[in-house]
Amino acid sequence: xxxxxxxxxxxxxxxxxxxxxxxxxxxxxxxxxxxxxxxxxxxxxxxxxxxxxxxxxxxxxxxxxxxxxxxxxxxxxxxxxxxxxxxxxxxxxxxxxxxxxxxxxxxxxxxxxxxxxxxxxxxxxxxxxxxxxxxxxxxxxxxxxxxxxxxxxxxxxxxxxxxxxxxxxxxxxxxxxxxxxxxxxxxxxxxxxxxxxxxxxxxxxxxxxxxxxxxxxxxxxxxxxxxxxxxxxxxxxxxxxxxxxxxxxxxxxxxxxxxxxxxxxxxxxxxxxxxxxxxxxxxxxxxxxxxxxxxxxxxxxxxxxxxxxxxxxxxxxxxxxxxxxxxxxxxxxxxxxxxxxxxxxxxxxxxxxxxxxxxxxxxxxxxxxxxxxxxxxxxxxxxxxxxxxxxxxxxxxxxxxxxxxxxxxxxxxxxxxxxxxxxxxxxxxxxxxxxxxxxxxxxxxxxxxxxxxxxxxxxxxxxxxxxxxxxxxxxxxxxxxxxxxxxxxxxxxxxxxxxxxxxxxxxxxxxxxxxxxxxxxxxxxxxxxxxxxxxxxxxxxxxxxxxx
Ligand code: ADP
Numbered sequence: 074x075x076x077x078x079x080x081x082x083x084x085x086x087x088x089x090x091x092x093x094x095x096x097x098x099x100x101x102x103x104x105x106x107x108x109x110x111x112x113x114x115x116x117x118x119x120x121x122x123x124x125x126x127x128x129x130x131x132x133x134x135x136x137x138x139x140x141x142x143x144x145x146x147x148x149x150x151x152x153x154x155x156x157x158x159x160x161x162x163x164x165x166x167x168x169x170x171x172x173x174x175x176x177x178x179x180x181x182x183x184x185x186x187x188x189x190x191x192x193x194x195x196x197x198x199x200x201x202x203x204x205x206x207x208x209x210x211x212x213x214x215x216x217x218x219x220x221x222x223x224x225x226x227x228x229x230x231x232x233x234x235x236x237x238x239x240x241x242x243x244x245x246x247x248x249x250x251x252x253x254x255x256x257x258x259x260x261x262x263x264x265x266x267x268x269x270x271x272x273x274x275x276x277x278x279x280x281x282x283x284x285x286x287x288x289x290x291x292x293x294x295x296x297x298x299x300x301x302x303x304x305x306x307x308x309x310x311x312x313x314x315x316x317x318x319x320x321x322x323x324x325x326x327x328x329x330x331x332x333x334x335x336x337x338x339x340x341x342x343x344x345x346x347x348x349x350x351x352x353x354x355x356x357x358x359x360x361x362x363x364x365x366x367x368x369x370x371x372x373x374x375x376x377x378x379x380x381x382x383x384x385x386x387x388x389x390x391x392x393x394x395x396x397x398x399x400x401x402x403x404x405x406x407x408x409x410x411x412x413x414x415x416x417x418x419x420x421x422x423x424x425x426x427x428x429x430x431x432x433x434x435x436x437x438x439x440x441x442x443x444x445x446x447x448x449x450x451x452x453x454x455x456x457x458x459x460x461x462x463x464x465x466x467x468x469x470x471x472x473x474x475x476x477x478x479x480x481x482x483x484x485x486x487x488x489x490x491x492x493x494x495x496x497x498x499x500x501x502x503x504x505x506x507x508x509x510x511x512x513x514x515x516x517x518x519x520x521x522x523x524x525x526x527x528x529x530x531x532x533x534x535x536x537x538x539x540x541x542x543x544x545x546x547x548x549x550x551x552x553x554x555x556x557x558x559x560x561x562x563x564x565x566x567x568x569x570x571x572x573x574x575x576x577x578x579x580x581x582x583x584x585x586x587x588x589x590x591x592x593x594x595x596x597x598x599x600x601x602x603x604x605x606x607x608x609x610x611x612x613x614x615x616x617x618x619x620x621x
Contacts, residue, residue, distance in 0.1 A: 082249035083276035086159035088315040090244070093119035096292060096318025102340055103147040104325035104332065106192050107219050113148050115318065118155070120240040125156030127238035132210075134186065136161040136245075137252060141185035142303070143167045143176075143194045146323040149214045149231060150302045151311050153189050154254075158272070159244045164254040166303040169194055170600035171265070177204050179257045179265050182480070189214055189231065192221065193326060199224050249273035255479060256305055258408045259599050267479030268408050274473040275312055278411040281442050281473075282313030286418045288379060288402065290344070294319040295374070297336055299328070299347030300382070304601050305412035308346055308381070308404070319344075330358025337372050346379035346404075348602040352389055353540060357564070359396065375399045379416075381406060381438075383603050384509060386531040390435050394428070405438035405509060407495060411473040414447070415439040415507050436531070437508040438499075445471040449501055454488070461502030464510045464523070468492040498523075515606050517546035517554050524556055524585050526606075532580045533558060538568035543596050543604045544587065547613055549621050557613060558587035561596055588618040 092099070097116030105111050113121075134140060140157045142164065144150045157164040165183045167176055176197075180188065185205075189212045190198055198211060202225060210227030212234060213220060220230040253272045257265035282288045290296065290313045298321060300307050314321050322340045324333060333355050337345065363369050375397050380389065381404035390401040406412030417439030423431060441447045449457045449465035457463040470491045477486050487493055498510040510516065510525045517524040526544040533542035541561040546554035562568060570590040577586065591613075597605040 082246065083273045084159070084244070084246065084249060085155065085253055085272050085275055085312065086244035088276065088279065088312055089115070089119045089122055089155045089159065092315040092318055099292070099318045099320055101148050101151065101321045101323070102336075103323040104327055104336065105147060106145065106325055107215065111148060115315065118148065118152055121152045121235055122155035122159065123240045123242040123244075124235045124238045125152055126160045126242050126244070127240075128234050129156065129160055129162060129187075131238065132187065134160065134162050136247065137163060139163045139165045139183045139185045139255060141165040141167050141180060141183065141188045143169050143188055143190040143198070144214055144302070145191055145193070145326040146298055146302050146307070147191075147214075147325055148323065149189075151321070151323070152235075153214075154302070154311055158253040158275075160242075161245055161247050161251055163252045163269070166254065166256055166306070168257070168259070168301070168303045168600045169197075171259070173197065173201060175265055175600075177201055179267070180205050181207065182264075183255055183257075183267060187212060191215075191326075192219065195221055195223055195225065202226060249276075254306065256303070256408050259601050259603075264482070266482045268475050269479045270306070270411060270473075274411060275306070275309070277444060278309045278413060278473040279312035279316050281413055281444055282309045283317050284443065286440075287413065287416050287442050288313065288344070288346075288404075289377065289418075290314060290317055290319050292318040294343045295322060295341050296320065297322045297324065297333070297340065297342040297345040299324060299333065299345055299351050301601075304382070305406070305408045308379070308406070308412055310346060328354065330355045330361075334358055334370070334372075337375060338370070341374040342372075343374050344377040344379065345375070346381075348382035349380060349385055349389060350383075350541075350598065350602040352378070352380065352393075356389075356392065357540070360563075369396050372397045372399070377402055379404050381412075382601060384438070384527045384531060385436070386534045387432055387436050388531075388535040391428070391432055401435060403435055403438055405507065409475040409493065409495075410445070410469060413442050413473075414445050414469060415441055417506070420504060434506065437502070437506040439507065440505040441507070444473065445469055447501065447507060448492070449499055459501040459503055459505070461500055461506075461508075464498055464500045466513065467495045467497040467499040467507070467509075469495060512606075515545075517544070517556050519546075519549075519554055519556070519584070520552045522584070526556070529556060529558065529577075529581065529585060529587065530604075532577055533560065533573065535580075536568060536573060536576045538562050538566035539573070540564075540566075541596055543606070543609055545606055545609050545613060547588075547616050547618055549588070549618060551621075555588040555618055555621070556585065557616060557618065558590045559593050559596060559609065559613075560590060561593055588621070589616075591616075
C-alpha cells in the first residue's frame with residue numbers, strides 16, 4: 074500500500090524562499106574583494122538571486138546548462154549559487170587554486186557557457202579565454218565603479234547585469250533529481266573528475282548539516298565560512314544555513330590570521346569551518362598577539378570549529394578548547410560525498426571525560442552521519458570487524474554519494490552493492506567512531522606492516538617548535554619503505570632532529586619512528602589545502618636514509 078502523502082520535489086529554491094520568508098532580516102556579512110565589509114540579508118539575497126535568474130534566462134541559459142564561478146567566499150557568490158541552480162542550470166564552482174592547465178581543462182570539460190569571476194581573476198581569464206572557446210561571456214563580480222577595462226569577451230559587470238532585471242520570478246518546478254551543481258575533485262593524479270550533485274542530494278545533505286550531532290546549525294548561529302564555496306559546496310553550509318536562517322560571514326580572499334580573527338570577534342561568530350592549514354595561520358597570529366600583549370585575545374561567542382579536509386591534529390583540537398572553550402567537530406568527507414560523511418560529536422558517556430581522554434575520541438574522524446552507510450573491507454572485499462583495531466578500505470553509500478563521474482570519466486565507480494570505495498584506509502570502533510589511518514596511497518608499507526603517515530604527522534605537530542609536518546615513505550633496501558619526517562619550524566623556533574625524535578619516542582610504536590628528519594622552509598599543498606604528497610615523494614625519491 075502506498076502512503077498518501079504529497080510528493081513535493083526537494084528543490085534548492087525552497088531553501089532560499091524559506092530563508093527569505095522566515096529569516097528575511099538575518100544577515101549575510103562579507104569582506105569584499107574591493108575592501109569594505111558588506112552586509113545583506115536573506116530577503117535581499119532572494120530578490121537578487123531572482124534578478125540574476127531572470128538575467129541568466131535572458132542570456133539563453135536553459136535547464137542543465139553549466140554556469141561557472143571563479144570566486145572567493147562572498148555574498149555575490151552565494152547569490153549565484155541560488156540564481157543558477159534555482160532556474161535548473163548547473164552551478165560549476167571552479168577552484169581558482171588549481172593550476173591554470175587544470176582550470177582550462179575543467180572549464181572545457183564542463184562546457185561552461187558563462188564564467189562569473191571576482192576581480193582577482195580577470196588577468197587569469199584574459200590570458201586563458203582563447204583556450205575556452207565554448208565560454209560565451211564573462212561576468213565580473215563587481216559594481217560599475219570598480220569595473221576594470223578588460224579584453225574579456227562579452228564582459229559584463231555583475232551589478233549592472235543584476236540591476237537590469239526584475240526580481241519577479243516564479244522559480245521553475247522540475248524533477249528533484251535534476252543536476253544542481255558540479256564540483257571537480259582536485260585530481261592529484263590524472264585529470265580532475267566532475268561530481269554532479271542533484272537538488273535532491275543537496276537538500277537532503279542540507280538537512281543533515283542542521284542535525285545536532287552533525288554540524289548542529291541553528292538560527293542562533295553566526296557562521297564564519299572559511300571553507301571555500303568552491304570546495305565541495307563549502308561543506309553544504311550555504312544550504313543548511315538557509316534552511317534554518319543562520320547568519321553567514323564570508324571572509325573574501327583575506328585568509329590571514331588577523332583578518333579571520335577580526336571576523337570571528339566582530340561578527341560574534343559561534344561556529345566556523347575550515348581545513349587545518351587556515352587554523353595554523355590563526356594560531357600564528359594569536360601567538361604574535363600574545364608575544365606583544367602577554368595574553369591570547371578572547372572569543373567569547375565561539376562554540377564550534379568544524380575541521381575537515383585533512384586530519385585535525387590533537388594539538389589543534391586541544392588549543393581551540395584551551396584558548397576559547399570551543400569544541401572541534403572533526404569531520405570527514407569527500408567531494409564525491411557532498412561532502413559530509415562523519416562528524417566527531419560526543420556520546421553522553423563521553424561528556425564528563427577528563428580532557429585527554431575526550432581528545433582520544435575527538436582525534437577520530439567521527440561517527441557516520443544519518444544517511445551515510447560506512448564499512449571497511451579487506452582487499453578481497455570482505456567486511457572487517459568494527460573493533461577499532463582492524464583497518465581496511467573505507468567504503469560508503471547513500472543518497473548524497475556519487476554514483477559516477479560527469480561524462481562517465483573514470484568508468485564504473487560502484488561495486489555490485491553500490492558501495493563507493495573512498496581510497497581511504499580506516500578503522501571503525503564499537504561505538505561507530507571512524508578513524509582514518511591514511512590515504513591508501515600515502516600509507517607507509519614497512520616490512521609488510523603499515524605505518525600511518527597521518528598519525529606521525531599529528532604527533533609531530535604537537536611539538537612546540539613545529540608549525541607543520543609531513544611524513545612520506547622512502548624506499549629502503551630491507552624494509553621496502555621507511556618513514557621520513559619533514560618539518561617546518563615555527564618562526565624563530567629551534568628544535569634539532571634529536572629533540573624531535575625524543576619527543577616522538579613515548580608517543581608512537583618503536584618501529585614507527587621516522588628514520589630521518591629533514592627541516593624545510595615550506596611544504597607543498599594541493600588546491601584544497603592538503604599536503605601534496607605526490608610532489609614530496611618525487612622530491613625525496615632518491616633520498617638516502619641513514620643506515621639504508
Ligand atoms: P578536497 O580535495 O576537495 O578536499 P577530496 O574529495 O579530494 O576533497 O578529499 C577527500 C579526502 O580528504 C578524503 O578521502 C580523505 O583522504 C581526506 N580527508 C577529508 N577529511 C579528512 C579528515 N578529517 N581526516 C583525514 N583525512 C581527511
